[in-house]
Amino acid sequence: MGLLFLGTPLAWDEARQYADHVRTHGITQFLHIWDRLKDRCGDELLWGDEIEYMVALFDNQERNVKLSLRQTEILAKLQAIVSDIASECGQADSVPTFHPEYGRFMLESTPGSPYTGEIRDLLGVEANMRYRRCLARKHLKPNEVPFTMTSFPRLGTPGVFTEPYFDPADAVSSHSLFLPEEITNPHARFPTLTANIRRRRGSKVAINLPLFIDERTPRPFVDRTIPWQRNIYPEDSEAKRGAALLDHIYMDAMGFGMGCSCLQLTFQACNITEARRLYDALVPIAPLMLALTAASPLWRGYIADVDCRWDVVSASVDDRTEEERGLKPLKESRFRIPKSRYASVSLYISEYWMNRPEYNDIEAPHDPDIFERLRQHGVDDLLSRHIAHLFIRDPLVVFSETIDQDDQNSNDHFENIQSTNWQTLRFKPPPANSPIGWRVEFRPMEVQLTDFENAAYAVFIVLLSRAILHFNLNLYVPISKVDENMARAQRRDAVRSQKFYFRKDVFPSASSQPSRASSIPSSPCSEHGGQIPINGVNGKEKRLRNCFPLPPMPDDAFIPRSIEDEYEEMSLEEIMNGKSARFPGLLNLVYMYLETLDVDEESGRKIEEYLDLVRRRTNGSLRTAASWMREFVRSHPAYKFDSAVSDEINYDLMVAIDEIERGLRKAPDFLPANARPRN
Numbered sequence: 001m002g003l004l005f006l007g008t009p010l011a012w013d014e015a016r017q018y019a020d021h022v023r024t025h026g027i028t029q030f031l032h033i034w035d036r037l038k039d040r041c042g043d044e045l046l047w048g049d050e051i052e053y054m055v056a057l058f059d060n061q062e063r064n065v066k067l068s069l070r071q072t073e074i075l076a077k078l079q080a081i082v083s084d085i086a087s088e089c090g091q092a093d094s095v096p097t098f099h100p101e102y103g104r105f106m107l108e109s110t111p112g113s114p115y116t117g118e119i120r121d122l123l124g125v126e127a128n129m130r131y132r133r134c135l136a137r138k139h140l141k142p143n144e145v146p147f148t149m150t151s152f153p154r155l156g157t158p159g160v161f162t163e164p165y166f167d168p169a170d171a172v173s174s175h176s177l178f179l180p181e182e183i184t185n186p187h188a189r190f191p192t193l194t195a196n197i198r199r200r201r202g203s204k205v206a207i208n209l210p211l212f213i214d215e216r217t218p219r220p221f222v223d224r225t226i227p228w229q230r231n232i233y234p235e236d237s238e239a240k241r242g243a244a245l246l247d248h249i250y251m252d253a254m255g256f257g258m259g260c261s262c263l264q265l266t267f268q269a270c271n272i273t274e275a276r277r278l279y280d281a282l283v284p285i286a287p288l289m290l291a292l293t294a295a296s297p298l299w300r301g302y303i304a305d306v307d308c309r310w311d312v313v314s315a316s317v318d319d320r321t322e323e324e325r326g327l328k329p330l331k332e333s334r335f336r337i338p339k340s341r342y343a344s345v346s347l348y349i350s351e352y353w354m355n356r357p358e359y360n361d362i363e364a365p366h367d368p369d370i371f372e373r374l375r376q377h378g379v380d381d382l383l384s385r386h387i388a389h390l391f392i393r394d395p396l397v398v399f400s401e402t403i404d405q406d407d408q409n410s411n412d413h414f415e416n417i418q419s420t421n422w423q424t425l426r427f428k429p430p431p432a433n434s435p436i437g438w439r440v441e442f443r444p445m446e447v448q449l450t451d452f453e454n455a456a457y458a459v460f461i462v463l464l465s466r467a468i469l470h471f472n473l474n475l476y477v478p479i480s481k482v483d484e485n486m487a488r489a490q491r492r493d494a495v496r497s498q499k500f501y502f503r504k505d506v507f508p509s510a511s512s513q514p515s516r517a518s519s520i521p522s523s524p525c526s527e528h529g530g531q532i533p534i535n536g537v538n539g540k541e542k543r544l545r546n547c548f549p550l551p552p553m554p555d556d557a558f559i560p561r562s563i564e565d566e567y568e569e570m571s572l573e574e575i576m577n578g579k580s581a582r583f584p585g586l587l588n589l590v591y592m593y594l595e596t597l598d599v600d601e602e603s604g605r606k607i608e609e610y611l612d613l614v615r616r617r618t619n620g621s622l623r624t625a626a627s628w629m630r631e632f633v634r635s636h637p638a639y640k641f642d643s644a645v646s647d648e649i650n651y652d653l654m655v656a657i658d659e660i661e662r663g664l665r666k667a668p669d670f671l672p673a674n675a676r677p678r679n
């Protein structure tokens with residue numbers, strides 16, 4: 001979340017009256033940015049991560065662990081030291097930033113300034129993450145710990161799971177049966193989002209995760225921890241009227257999803273063309289990385305039969321009306337909308353020849369008037385569709401103080417819609433009046449338990465992004481197949497149990513072998529001061545960079561007769577290690593790219609440790625966090641093989657995770673031996 005404006009949010013009945021106003025001015029704001037910056041070129045590679053934490057409080061007497069709701073105090077303290085360091089050392093730029101998040105038990109941190117393409121920045125990511133965790137730790141109570149855990153296993157269970165305790169009866173925004181009002185960040189934006197999603201939808205959100213059925217799980221499983229007979233809010237009866245499914249873990253509030261933590265990466269591109277190219281190329285990578293980083297098998301006191309947060313978050317903010325969801329014929333609503341606002345990407349957006357129209361093969365409704373307006377202004381078809389697709393949504397939070405904006409100098413209305421479209425990738429235009437260029441955000445990954453792992457996945461993705469641009473790889477498969485992969489990625493043990501659709505031939509032309517650094521034509525932006533490769537003595541490049549040329553379609557481009565011939569189902573191991581000369585595998589492509597870089601031996605060794613983690617998680621010689629946690633619970637002496645995760649089991653699990661994170665406990669089936677804290 002960015003800066004939070006303090007103002008008076010409108011309740012849904014009022015806010016909805018400004019929906020067209022926000023959309024119209026949001027598009028005006030986008031067009032101002034477009035006019036000013038569509039030809040902006042030559043931005044260097046800058047990139048950064050976002051890590052979300054949940055703060056847990058250990059009660060070692062009771063052997064219980066709860067979520068600590070002290071976000072406001074903790075952030076105030078962190079803010080104070082940050083200004084302190086900055087004023088003392090004049091280094092505001094390099095002091096990490098902590099941001100508020102949806103959950104009152106959450107924190108988000110980002111590096112103080114983005115990383116550059118320097119190899120030493122790549123190798124500094126882990127230390128930066130550790131530094132941030134250390135800063136957070138220092139400003140917590142002795143028994144509070146910042147966890148990088150995707151979902152808290154006991155969130156929403158009967159009894160006490162927060163410190164201090166609050167009764168869910170007071171959940172005036174969500175009307176949840178399980179989560180109190182105080183689970184949510186008190187800043188007006190968050191309760192309003194929560195309430196307006198419920199009001200717009202016309203009911204509470206309904207999340208049903210398939211339960212992991214164990215040897216002694218009662219069947220059919222009727223969840224006794226649901227207060228079926230509660231009668232406080234009008235929606236209380238929804239559970240018994242069909243919202244809660246048998247054999248599922250039922251959840252009914254935004255907090256279950258937006259209370260999850262994840263790992264996100266943002267990359268600045270050379271120009272808008274490169275940003276769109278990179279966005280598309282990472283779309284098919286998203287489900288693979290979701291499967292590899294799977295880290296959330298435990299929900300509301302139960303073991304789920306899925307390993308990831310994605311569908312939970314998706315359902316937790318699903319504000320679509322019954323008409324939009326296709327349950328009733330359209331009368332009041334304008335569109336039938338196949339997906340929640342939090343969902344996988346529905347449209348490829350690059351105009352490069354590799355993006356064939358057939359790949360955009362799913363229903364992705366767009367606002368025809370907005371589309372027409374963008375086209376009339378000169379925005380191309382694909383980008384117009386992308387924006388007009390995002391803009392089928394209503395703004396959920398409107399502040400009375402900021403309804404009228406200076407559209408030349410603000411992008412608030414644009415961001416209102418843009419930033420409540422939570423997709424696997426986000427195409428980020430430059431903010432108004434800032435030095436920042438066109439960016440792409442990679443959003444599918446689950447946060448990992450240790451900074452070693454978080455750094456490893458960050459480094460892998462930044463290297464893969466350069467390999468894609470350097471070798472001009474073609475990774476397109478139809479979006480419908482990417483969506484199928486998203487569903488598969490979340491299944492239990494997807495890394496080993498599932499196959500994924502992937503492209504058989506990733507090189508642009510039938511004859512070309514991947515090019516070498518020395519054969520790269522000069523940068524497309526060189527006249528504008530773009531990034532010309534800086535070569536070392538051996539002709540290898542000294543840093544990761546932007547501004548790769550996009551050659552026209554080669555004469556011998558491989559265009560099969562039908563799209564179906566372009567892809568096949570592969571195991572994740574095949575996708576990483578390769579299947580043929582025409583597809584050497586993502587890891588090998590990264591190694592081939594590394595060959596073009598001037599990396600000294602020690603740096604090479606450290607990068608190899610990260611890539612080795614990715615390799616070993618892929619081939620199953622190391623478990624994913626999800627698999628490790630599931631196994632921990634199932635082998636706990638107090639586990640009754642009934643799918644339930646008690647306070648006692650959860651306490652021991654979180655103690656173990658904290659010890660692993662601090663390097664005090666070995667988990668050889670989960671982490672390599674060398675993944676010890678390095679500070």
Ligand code: ADP
Pocket residue numbers: 001002046047048049050099110111112113114115264266267268435436437439441
């Ligand atoms: P959001 O919450 O909107 O996704 P954040 O501000 O939390 O974004 O995080 C943005 C990330 O992008 C941070 O890691 C930051 O270091 C990084 N970043 C900042 N400026 C740039 C830039 N010009 N190009 C690429 N990344 C950047």
Ligand code: MG
Pocket residue numbers: 001050052101108
């Ligand atoms: Mg966040």
Ligand code: MG
Pocket residue numbers: 001002050099108
């Ligand atoms: Mg953020």
Ligand code: MG
Pocket residue numbers: 001002
């Ligand atoms: Mg933000």
Ligand code: MG
Pocket residue numbers: 052101102258259260261262
């Ligand atoms: Mg979040």
Ligand code: MG
Pocket residue numbers: 001050264441
């Ligand atoms: Mg983000």
